Amino acid sequence: MRVAYLSASGALGGAERVLLDVLASLRAAEPSWPLTLVSGEDGPLLERVRALGVEAHVLPFPRGLAALGDAGAGGTLRLLGGMAAAGPGAAAYVARLALLLRRARADVVHTNGFKMHLLGAWAxxxxxxxxxxxxxxxxxxxxxxxxxxxxxxxxxxAVAVSDAVAKDARTVLGPALRVETVHNAVDLRRFTPDGPTLALHRAAGMPPEPVGTVSVGLVATMGVWKGHAEFLRAVARVPREIPLRAYVVGGGIYRTQGSEVSVDGLRRLAAELGIADRVGFTGFVGDPAAAMRDLDVVVHASTQPEPFGLVIAEAMACGRAVIASAAGGAAEIISPGHDVLAVAPGDVNGLARAIRQLATDEMLRSTLARQGRETAVRRFDRARLASALSPLYRSLLNH
Structure with missing residues (x-):
């Protein structure tokens, strides 16, 4: 079977890492299948995909289409205005994409990201x-x-990454659309307690943590709803006598307007909160597993219900204590008090209490880390992605 995958981004954000896991799983399970990736921009995703033996093409978006997005304030007006401005370029792009798909002789087209859902449907x-x-x-x-x-x-x-996303899609897109839930997965050989460690203090340009300091990090894209400001405010509420070093691990990776917070703005907030000396900013990290292994606690602080919460699964697989914002799809993959500490989205005081609890209780950190790894091994092995998707693809051709 020939499957063509379409990705709006060539970066390695959460959706792109999921796509990479899908391709790796299918390549292992179905080695004879010709798989092709088409991306709207070049980036590290393409290099990783080619290393799997998957054919990869860059079909660059025209400028107006590349910046098109509806996240953030004023999203609807910005999207509609952008669609009007990008109209001729979008039509030409669809024509080029249609030609590429014909040449690939795709039996199935699998799209990643809202822009590619539309473009793939049209092409x-x-x-x-x-x-x-x-x-x-x-x-x-x-x-x-x-x-x-x-x-x-x-x-x-439609393949939804959680039951919460599936329910939402059926409500918005109509009951006639077939929606299947396939939870995300993790490469358990890469996301493991043992392996290379990234020295976060060095990446952040800070001195090493004094002995006995507990390192707590928010590992996330710079999405506007990922809770960076709430994380900093929570850190500011942890008493100074508790030896703590906080890290914001991540940097801007997407080109869509209004979808990300700025590191400079977060630095200013840390200074205003009086915690500039307790917080390091690493910028983009290419190996999140290595970054997580340098942390005692990984924080997931999304202020909105999370579609899935990939960083939660990855941090558990790395054997790290996790604090998770428990709503949406994230609530489906955790057992609060067993493999994570759970807080409500946007609850700064609750997040501060959880950070303080883990910073002062080494045994609890160890227990959550061990039980989180057990959960990851049991539920998130990426081999199951092919087990779900291969029969789904076949069912489409048998109709």
């Missing part, structure tokens, strides 16, 4: 099933959801 031939891989709640993208709803007739099946 794929009517005889080719299109699979939308939904990594986000469609209802949170008001303008995009309308476009997706009008294009849903071209989608054979």
């Amino acid at each position: 794929a031939s009517r005889a080719t099933p299109v699979v939308w891989h939904l990594h986000d709640f469609v209802s949170t993208r008001r303008a995009m959801s309308g476009l997706l709803r009008r294009s849903a007739g071209r989608c054979a099946v």
Whole structure:
């Protein structure tokens, strides 16, 4: 079977790492299948995909299409205005993409990201099933959801990363759309307690932590809802007598306007809170597993319900104590008090209490780390991705 995957980004954010896991799982399970990736921009994703033996092409977005997004304030107006400005370029892009898909002789087109859901639906031939891989709640993208709803007739099946995302998609896109839940997975050979460690203090340009200091890090993209400001405010509420070093691990990776917070703005907030000496900013990290292994506690602080919460699964796989914002899909993959400490989204005081509790209780950190790794091994092995997707693809061709 020939499967063509479409990715809006060539970066290695959460959705792209999921796509990489899908490709690795299918390459191992179905070595004879020709797999192709088409990305709207070049980046590290392409290099990693080619290393798997997957053919990869860059079909660059025109400028207006590359910056098109509806996240953040004013998203609806910005998207609609951007669509109007990008119209001629978008039409030409769809034509080029359609030609590339014909040359690839794709039996199935699997799209990653809202932009590629639309472009793939428009570019794929009517005889080719299109699979939308939904990594986000469609209802949170008001303008995009309308476009997706009008294009849903071209989608054979949507793959949702959690039951929460699946329920949202059925509500917004209509009951006629087939939606299947396939939880994300983790490369358990890479995300493991043992392995290379990234010295975060060096990456952040800070001196080494004094002996006995507990390191706590928010590992996330710079998305506006990932809770960076809440994390800093929580750290500011941890008493100074508790030896603590906090890290913001991540940097800007996406080109869409209004979708990310700035590191400079977070640095200013840390200074205003009086914790500039307790917080390091590493910038983008290419190996999140190595970064997590340098932390005692990994924090997930999303202020909105999380579609899945990949960093939670990855941190558990790395055998680290985890604090998780328990809502949406994230609530489906954790057992509060057993493999994570759970807090409500946006609860700064609750997050501060959890950080303080783990910073002062080494035995609790150790217990959560061990039990989190056990959960990851039991639930997140990426071999199961092919077990779910291979029969799904076959079912589309048998209709």
